[in-house]
Amino acid sequence: MKALVDIWHRVRRSRSVLVSGGVLAGIVLVALVGPLVSPHDYLQTNFDALLQRPTASGFHLFGTDDLGRDLFVRSMLGVRITILVAVVASIVSLVIGVAYGAIAGYVGGRVDAVMMRFVDTLYALPFIFFVILLMVAFERNFLLIFVAIGAINWLDMARIVRGQTLSLREREFVDAARMTGVSTRDIIRRHIAPNLIGVVIVYVTLTIPQAILVESFLSFLGLGIQEPQTSLGALVHAGVNQMEGASWMLLIPAALLASILLCFNFLGDAMRDVFDSRSSR
Amino acid sequence: MSLLEVQELTIRYDDTAVVRGLSFAVEKGESVGLVGESGSGKSQTALAILGLLPGNAEIGGSIRLEGGELLGVSEHILNAVRAQRAAIVFQDPMQALNPFLRIGEQLRRILVQHRLADGKEAQARVIDMLKRVGLPDPERQYRAYPHQLSGGMRQRAMIASALIAEPALLIADEPTTALDVTVQAQILELLEEIRADTALLLITHDLGVVAGHCERMLVLEQGELVEQGATRDVFARPRHAHTARLLAAAPRLDTINIPLPSTGEELLQIEAASVSYRETGRGRLQAVRDVDLTIQTGETVAVVGESGSGKSSLVRAVLGLIPMQSGRVVFCGTALHGSVQDRPTEVRRGMQLVFQDPVGSLNPQMRVANIVAEPLLVHKPELSAVNRQKEVAVMLESTGLGEEYLQRYPHELSGGQAQRVAIARALILKPKVLVCDEAVAALDGTVREQILALLREVQVDSGLAIVFITHDLSVVRAVSHRVLVMYMGALVELAGNAALFGRPRHPYTRALLEAVPIADPEHAGGKATLAGEVPSALTPPSGCMFHPRCKYARDICKSEVPRQRTLDGTTVACHLADEI
Numbered sequence: 072m073k074a075l076v077d078i079w080h081r082v083r084r085s086r087s088v089l090v091s092g093g094v095l096a097g098i099v100l101v102a103l104v105g106p107l108v109s110p111h112d113y114l115q116t117n118f119d120a121l122l123q124r125p126t127a128s129g130f131h132l133f134g135t136d137d138l139g140r141d142l143f144v145r146s147m148l149g150v151r152i153t154i155l156v157a158v159v160a161s162i163v164s165l166v167i168g169v170a171y172g173a174i175a176g177y178v179g180g181r182v183d184a185v186m187m188r189f190v191d192t193l194y195a196l197p198f199i200f201f202v203i204l205l206m207v208a209f210e211r212n213f214l215l216i217f218v219a220i221g222a223i224n225w226l227d228m229a230r231i232v233r234g235q236t237l238s239l240r241e242r243e244f245v246d247a248a249r250m251t252g253v254s255t256r257d258i259i260r261r262h263i264a265p266n267l268i269g270v271v272i273v274y275v276t277l278t279i280p281q282a283i284l285v286e287s288f289l290s291f292l293g294l295g296i297q298e299p300q301t302s303l304g305a306l307v308h309a310g311v312n313q314m315e316g317a318s319w320m321l322l323i324p325a326a327l328l329a330s331i332l333l334c335f336n337f338l339g340d341a342m343r344d345v346f347d348s349r350s351s352r
Numbered sequence: 353m354s355l356l357e358v359q360e361l362t363i364r365y366d367d368t369a370v371v372r373g374l375s376f377a378v379e380k381g382e383s384v385g386l387v388g389e390s391g392s393g394k395s396q397t398a399l400a401i402l403g404l405l406p407g408n409a410e411i412g413g414s415i416r417l418e419g420g421e422l423l424g425v426s427e428h429i430l431n432a433v434r435a436q437r438a439a440i441v442f443q444d445p446m447q448a449l450n451p452f453l454r455i456g457e458q459l460r461r462i463l464v465q466h467r468l469a470d471g472k473e474a475q476a477r478v479i480d481m482l483k484r485v486g487l488p489d490p491e492r493q494y495r496a497y498p499h500q501l502s503g504g505m506r507q508r509a510m511i512a513s514a515l516i517a518e519p520a521l522l523i524a525d526e527p528t529t530a531l532d533v534t535v536q537a538q539i540l541e542l543l544e545e546i547r548a549d550t551a552l553l554l555i556t557h558d559l560g561v562v563a564g565h566c567e568r569m570l571v572l573e574q575g576e577l578v579e580q581g582a583t584r585d586v587f588a589r590p591r592h593a594h595t596a597r598l599l600a601a602a603p604r605l606d607t608i609n610i611p612l613p614s615t616g617e618e619l620l621q622i623e624a625a626s627v628s629y630r631e632t633g634r635g636r637l638q639a640v641r642d643v644d645l646t647i648q649t650g651e652t653v654a655v656v657g658e659s660g661s662g663k664s665s666l667v668r669a670v671l672g673l674i675p676m677q678s679g680r681v682v683f684c685g686t687a688l689h690g691s692v693q694d695r696p697t698e699v700r701r702g703m704q705l706v707f708q709d710p711v712g713s714l715n716p717q718m719r720v721a722n723i724v725a726e727p728l729l730v731h732k733p734e735l736s737a738v739n740r741q742k743e744v745a746v747m748l749e750s751t752g753l754g755e756e757y758l759q760r761y762p763h764e765l766s767g768g769q770a771q772r773v774a775i776a777r778a779l780i781l782k783p784k785v786l787v788c789d790e791a792v793a794a795l796d797g798t799v800r801e802q803i804l805a806l807l808r809e810v811q812v813d814s815g816l817a818i819v820f821i822t823h824d825l826s827v828v829r830a831v832s833h834r835v836l837v838m839y840m841g842a843l844v845e846l847a848g849n850a851a852l853f854g855r856p857r858h859p860y861t862r863a864l865l866e867a868v869p870i871a872d873p874e875h876a877g878g879k880a881t882l883a884g885e886v887p888s889a890l891t892p893p894s895g896c897m898f899h900p901r902c903k904y905a906r907d908i909c910k911s912e913v914p915r916q917r918t919l920d921g922t923t924v925a926c927h928l929a930d931e932i
Contacts, residue, residue: 242712243707243708243709243712243713244712244713244714244715244716246673246705246707246713247705247707247713247714247774247777248715248726249673249692249693250671250673250692250700250703250704250705250778251700251704251726251727251730251731251777251778251781252692252693252697252700252701252727252730252731253726253729253730254693254730255693257730261715261718261726262715265715265717265718266715266716266717268717
């Protein structure tokens with residue numbers, strides 16, 4: 072509890088965490104609340120208002136698309152899905168990757184060799200091809216995207232965590248813990264894991280944008296989210312088709328995507344400083 | 353005109369002044385010692401002279417070398433000054449040499465860069481210089497990479513690279529701190545030899561080094577010059593209280609201390625302990641060979657030797673941190689097997705370890721209170737959180753740290769404070785044996801004294817047995833009852849404190865004692881009586897492993913391994929022990 076209070080104090084002192092976190096929180100809040108208060112619905116088509124420019128009249132703040140659906144509501148829906156996919160995929164890769172990497176690195180020896188060769192084998196599978204196969208073989212399913220992205224991303228995380236653990240294991244405070252009789256499980260939990268946080272946080276904030284990009288890429292190819300559901304990637308895809316006549320259909324979702332990515336990147340950089348207790352002078 | 357004139361030098365970072373109004377001069381051919389504890393600004397001064405301070409440093413005052421002002425001049429002029437007029441040798445030669453360039457190439461580039469020589473002539477001058485700094489087989493070292501040289505050889509190469517452009521001033525910043533005492537003596541002698549045409553500004557925390565090698569000395573305290581004068585005068589009559597304090601804490605071998613009579617029972621028996629490591633592709637490295645040692649309650653046993661002598665490997669194997677190849681360890685009547693995690697709880701409680709790097713041995717993410725409390729979580733899980741915190745506070749109090757330290761992180765502590773925390777963590781379980789692995793090597797003189805006093809106090813109160821691993825013989829003299837001297841993993845001498853320092857039996861022990869720099873200009877030690885360095889443990893010499901470096905060596909030493917003998921209570925492994 073005290074550790075959390077501590078981190079909160081450090082967060083409050085870091086301007087870039089506050090700014091990027093604030094922008095991100097704002098976007099998420101609007102994405103959650105916006106569709107509820109808007110008079111429009113993401114499914115509702117309006118053939119009297121096809122491809123309308125962004126305007127305050129009729130509450131089409133972001134304009135409408137080629138079917139007359141309100142782009143604001145659809146964009147906010149896209150933001151929800153995009154962030155959800157990214158966060159869930161990152162948590163999947165975080166949990167599997169940290170546990171796997173820390174165990175391989177700390178136990179070492181043959182266990183490490185076998186565990187890491189398994190990772191190498193998975194690396195050899197062509198990822199996009201694998202995802203496309205999954206999408207074709209099964210129903211295009213929401214869950215499948217999480218699983219696919221998370222299942223691939225944890226490999227990087229496991230490698231990074233293992234490397235860090237190997238060097239942490241040689242540190243004297245680990246020997247000190249062994250001398251006092253701390254169990255292997257508690258050494259990993261209390262001494263290894265907290266010292267991994269800096270690296271893990273940075274890496275997670277890099278996987279989130281990566282997952283967003285992969286999801287957008289899949290949706291752009293038409294393999295991701297199924298209509299009438301949508302994601303920012305799918306919206307950009309639709310926007311590209313209308314680029315010449317209705318540039319807002321491309322520019323608005325693209326700008327949202329870019330700002331979310333930028334916020335996560337800034338946040339990652341700043342979080343590393345926050346979680347590094349040595350930098351809190 | 354002095355060679356180097358520093359006037360009213362001030363160095364500030366943000367709001368903190370690290371050097372305040374420092375003025376001094378160095379004459380041609382002179383050797384001046386700049387001493388002070390860590391944080392006194394001595395290294396900052398050295399960097400300022402060469403214009404090497406980081407950009408956020410604010411520098412005031414004046415630094416004149418051979419009459420020319422160095423502060424505020426362009427990088428272009430400074431580049432010409434560095435190497436040609438003033439050069440620097442750092443503490444860690446591995447950091448200062450480029451790992452991708454051969455030694456000869458690095459030195460040759462200096463000559464070419466400053467247009468001092470070219471082609472064949474440059475190569476000849478480099479080889480000449482390598483010979484001058486005492487590198488054996490200079491033609492071969494010319495083509496060697498830094499990692500292929502030993503620590504002492506690297507420091508010689510570093511000195512060669514500093515001297516190649518024939519500077520008028522050589523600044524040596526703790527040049528021997530990372531080296532063994534025998535190698536340190538060699539390097540200091542080398543610095544003495546080259547002084548004929550180069551003035552030396554020697555920066556060090558070791559007053560023994562200054563006593564033996566500097567004509568004048570300057571004492572810094574928190575960025576201020578508190579005393580300067582001829583070395584003899586300062587040592588004889590220190591005028592400033594801080595100088596007196598430094599001198600009192602300085603290492604000496606003649607300190608008279610009253611060894612406590614150890615009336616204890618046998619606590620830990622080590623019999624024929626051996627440790628070896630597998631070096632990939634290079635066979636086995638025998639780190640410890642058949643060492644016997646018995647430790648009693650209430651006594652302090654020091655284990656000494658150069659780096660690579662196997663002293664750390666021995667105790668780590670005994671503690672169960674690394675596997676033991678063969679041998680037997682008995683602790684309080686129980687034979688110990690396997691790694692520390694497989695041993696009975698009582699045994700684990702009974703033996704604790706304090707490390708060399710105080711900050712590195714504390715988890716950077718944990719607060720002091722939790723660090724010290726952790727052993728209690730394991731061994732006294734029934735304790736309530738409140739009682740646990742109480743016990744931690746009492747323990748810390750007894751090591752001299754008040755309640756205000758409980759909530760700090762390790763990086764918020766000084767080296768001495770961090771070492772107190774590490775000691776508190778080790779002692780909170782009330783162990784019977786405490787192993788200190790170079791536990792005071794990284795600390796300043798005055799802090800070292802305090803830590804040693806603390807350990808002595810605990811020992812008297814509780815009958816704790818202490819194993820002190822160190823390369824610093826002055827510490828050994830001050831704290832130990834018995835001393836184990838190791839060379840290449842084998843026992844060479846095991847003797848009582850007075851016997852070892854009064855009448856060393858083994859030639860290696862003698863050489864070690866002679867090499868220790870003594871903080872007394874009248875009887876300066878620091879003689880390099882031991883040539884060369886420890887041979888590789890992968891290819892140990894035949895017979896007595898010490899024979900290639902031993903000045904008494906005879907034919908029998910080359911062919912036969914000496915057996916351990918006991919003479920007047922001293923165990924020694926030397927063929928000639930009763931002759932020399």
